[in-house]
Amino acid sequence: MALLGIAVLVLGFVLRAHPLLVVLAAALTSGVAAAWTPGANAGSLGAAALHTLAAFGKAFNGNRYVSVVWLVLAAIGLLERMGLQERARQWIAGVQAATVGRLLGVYFVLRQATAAVGLTSLGGQAQMVRPLIAPMAEGAAEARLGPLPDAVRFRIRAHCAAADNVALFFGEDIFIAIASILLIKGFLEQSGIVVEPFTLSRWAIPTALAALAIHGFRLARLDRSLRRMMPGERR
Amino acid sequence: MIGLPHIYVVGGVFFAATAWFSWRDAGRPRRRTAAAFWALLALSFLAGDRLGDLGNGVLVLGLVVLGTLGLGHGTQPTSTPGERRAGAVRHGDRLFLIALIIPVTAFSGTLLIKNTHWGGRLVDPAQATLVSLVAGALLAIAVAHLWLRPKFAQGERPQRLVALREGRRLVDQVGWAAILPQMLASLGAVFLASGVGTEVGRLFSEHLALDSRWPAVAAYGLGMALFTVLMGNAFAAFPVMTAAVGLPVLVQRFGGDPAVVCAIGMLSGFCGTLMTPMAANFNVVPANLLELPDRNAAFNAVIRTQAPTAVPLLAVNVLLMAWLAFR
Numbered sequence: 123m124a125l126l127g128i129a130v131l132v133l134g135f136v137l138r139a140h141p142l143l144v145v146l147a148a149a150l151t152s153g154v155a156a157a158w159t160p161g162a163n164a165g166s167l168g169a170a171a172l173h174t175l176a177a178f179g180k181a182f183n184g185n186r187y188v189s190v191v192w193l194v195l196a197a198i199g200l201l202e203r204m205g206l207q208e209r210a211r212q213w214i215a216g217v218q219a220a221t222v223g224r225l226l227g228v229y230f231v232l233r234q235a236t237a238a239v240g241l242t243s244l245g246g247q248a249q250m251v252r253p254l255i256a257p258m259a260e261g262a263a264e265a266r267l268g269p270l271p272d273a274v275r276f277r278i279r280a281h282c283a284a285a286d287n288v289a290l291f292f293g294e295d296i297f298i299a300i301a302s303i304l305l306i307k308g309f310l311e312q313s314g315i316v317v318e319p320f321t322l323s324r325w326a327i328p329t330a331l332a333a334l335a336i337h338g339f340r341l342a343r344l345d346r347s348l349r350r351m352m353p354g355e356r357r
Numbered sequence: 358m359i360g361l362p363h364i365y366v367v368g369g370v371f372f373a374a375t376a377w378f379s380w381r382d383a384g385r386p387r388r389r390t391a392a393a394f395w396a397l398l399a400l401s402f403l404a405g406d407r408l409g410d411l412g413n414g415v416l417v418l419g420l421v422v423l424g425t426l427g428l429g430h431g432t433q434p435t436s437t438p439g440e441r442r443a444g445a446v447r448h449g450d451r452l453f454l455i456a457l458i459i460p461v462t463a464f465s466g467t468l469l470i471k472n473t474h475w476g477g478r479l480v481d482p483a484q485a486t487l488v489s490l491v492a493g494a495l496l497a498i499a500v501a502h503l504w505l506r507p508k509f510a511q512g513e514r515p516q517r518l519v520a521l522r523e524g525r526r527l528v529d530q531v532g533w534a535a536i537l538p539q540m541l542a543s544l545g546a547v548f549l550a551s552g553v554g555t556e557v558g559r560l561f562s563e564h565l566a567l568d569s570r571w572p573a574v575a576a577y578g579l580g581m582a583l584f585t586v587l588m589g590n591a592f593a594a595f596p597v598m599t600a601a602v603g604l605p606v607l608v609q610r611f612g613g614d615p616a617v618v619c620a621i622g623m624l625s626g627f628c629g630t631l632m633t634p635m636a637a638n639f640n641v642v643p644a645n646l647l648e649l650p651d652r653n654a655a656f657n658a659v660i661r662t663q664a665p666t667a668v669p670l671l672a673v674n675v676l677l678m679a680w681l682a683f684r
Contacts, residue, residue: 123556124548124551124552124553124556125553125556125557125560127547127548127551127553128553128557128587131587131588132587135587135635135655138655140424140425141534141537141634141635141637142420142421142424142425142533142536142537142540143421143425145421145537145540145541145544146417146418146421146540148544149543149544149547149548152547152548152551152553153547153550153551155551156551156552172411172414174547174551175411175414175415175417175418176409176410176411176413176414177410177414177546177547177550178414178417178543178544178546178547179408179410179411179412179413179414179415179416179417180410180413180414181542181543181546181547182401182413182414182416182417182539182540182543183401183405183406183408183410183413184546185539185542185543185546186361186365186368186401186402186405186539187361187364187484187487188538188539188542189368189398189535189536189538189539190364190365190367190368190487190490190491191490192368192371192524192528192531192535193367193368193371193491193494193524194459194490194493194494195523195524195527195528195531196371196494196498196520196521196523196524197456197459197493197494197495197497197498197501197520197524198456198524198527199435199520199522199523199524199525199526199527200497200498200501200519200520200523200524201452201455201456201497201501202435202441202523202527203435203436203441203444203519203523204436204441204444204448204452204501204505205436205440205441205442205443205444205445205446205447205448205452206445206452206453206456207441208438208441208442208444208445209444209445209448209449209450209452209453210453211445212445212446213450213453241460241464243460243463243464243486243490244460244464245460247638247639247642247643247646248527248642248646249456249459249460250460251643251646251647252643252646252647253456254453254456256647272650276647276649276650276658277658277662279647279649279658280644280647280649280657280658280659280661280662281662282647283640283643283644283647283659283662284631284659284662284663284666286643287630287631287639287640287643287659287663288631288663288666291624291627291630291631292624292627292670295620295623295624295627301592302591302592302595302623303620305592305595305623306595306619306620306623309595309596309599309619310615310619313604315608315615317615317616317619321616322616322619322620323620324620325616325617325620325621325681326620326621326624328621328677328681329621329624329670329673329674329677332670332673332674332677333666333670336666336669336670336673337666340665340666
């Protein structure tokens with residue numbers, strides 16, 4: 123019966139209901155459904171709902187550290203106000219060889235390599251992509267292609283966000299002390315299987331290379347596809 | 358010893374300031390809703406440990422209702438494009454140096470706390486990265502004030518608390534998505550407590566005939582990706598799918614190497630993370646921060662850009678698992 127919680131997630135997803143609402147509804151549903159028995163009355167189900175709400179509240183309180191990262195935005199916002207993004211744009215415009223594809227390719231390799239040695243906090247959407255990478259990519263494109271139509275600008279920005287995510291996800295698991303490796307190790311230990319973190323992280327390497335190859339290939343073709351999106355360009 | 362309680366006070370002050378500036382933002386649509394939302398989050402950070410479990414649950418209920426009503430967008434004045442160009446010329450590369458203070462402090466702080474005797478006594482080693490990250494942000498703000506002295510437009514009254522105001526401007530763009538990761542982590546805990554994992558396992562064993570190796574590998578890899586799409590988080594999908602298919606079928610029945618199965622299974626889940634709006638901090642937050650026009654669509658431009666990498670990579674993962682786990 124607890125599976126009803128997953129059904130609520132699917133339904134909310136399909137109906138495009140507000141994600142916050144869907145998450146809380148899914149939690150309450152799974153809690154109430156787990157308590158359901160053929161003879162259950164409204165009182166006991168109500169108690170189960172309150173119990174689940176309390177369990178959710180407890181978990182929410184215990185997970186506050188997840189939302190602490192927003193504090194970084196105060197520093198980023200301040201630097202933006204003083205011209206950080208503009209400076210990134212000016213700097214990249216002076217680099218003759220810079221194109222969007224090459225810039226993101228270099229960023230991808232650096233991000234993946236640093237994540238693989240545990241430096242996951244060196245990048246990030248709020249710390250790196252918005253203040254530095256996106257303005258640089260737009261600056262590089264402007265220097266080559268001239269003023270950018272909105273469609274091109276937004277496509278570049280989406281690629282900046284994607285490069286950061288893909289490089290992070292398929293780099294970090296090579297590092298032995300990352301959360302996901304520790305989660306796997308803990309899970310297997312509960313089931314009586316002991317593995318060393320190094321054994322796990324070694325098997326993340328083939329996928330990391332595949333991610334580099336696939337995304338690198340797409341980035342290598344990005345400049346051409348952006349050029350085709352420019353108005354007045356013959357196809 | 359500095360640890361989570363101190364970090365939460367700093368976070369609480371930031372969210373309280375966000376609430377205050379939203380409240381004072383007279384031209385803002387839905388300013389009361391937004392102010393109440395951030396004030397509740399500030400309350401959670403400052404006094405969450407004293408509210409009790411049910412109290413925290415009611416607080417979450419309040420956040421969800423306010424977030425669903427909609428928070429609107431702030432009208433925070435910031436510098437004009439012209440001022441920013443002038444600032445870029447005046448400050449030059451010092452802006453980069455200050456921006457780098459955050460990751461460098463986060464990294465070197467973590468190393469110092471974990472590897473030196475005095476560092477471990479000053480800061481709780483379990484929270485080394487988080488404490489260092491917050492310290493880096495505060496240090497960057499301090500250095501920016503002392504070294505660059507934020508300038509203000511002609512005639513503009515020098516604003517106090519300019520960093521908090523600018524932080525509010527950006528966290529406002531993130532909006533309700535700011536608490537979605539925390540909500541999903543809590544959902545995972547509730548699912549675990551109500552036994553969702555074992556039920557999924559039963560469902561798989563009853564309805565899928567996983568009696569040969571290839572379908573079983575495919576069911577586990579694709580199941581990891583699908584569950585991650587729904588849960589928004591591979592960490593939540595992993596225990597469910599691995600208890601349901603990974604361990605009993607791939608490892609115990611077919612003799613697969615558990616290290617390979619689990620490592621590549623997790624990475625299959627990450628392919629799902631690239632394709633779901635539920636993974637708010639990776640897919641929704643950047644769309645908001647980069648002001649993409651379709652940021653509220655279920656499959657926004659970030660997700661659509663990632664899917665052509667995620668789908669072939671998921672196929673590669675299934676192939677790699679089938680090959681490497683059964684050498």
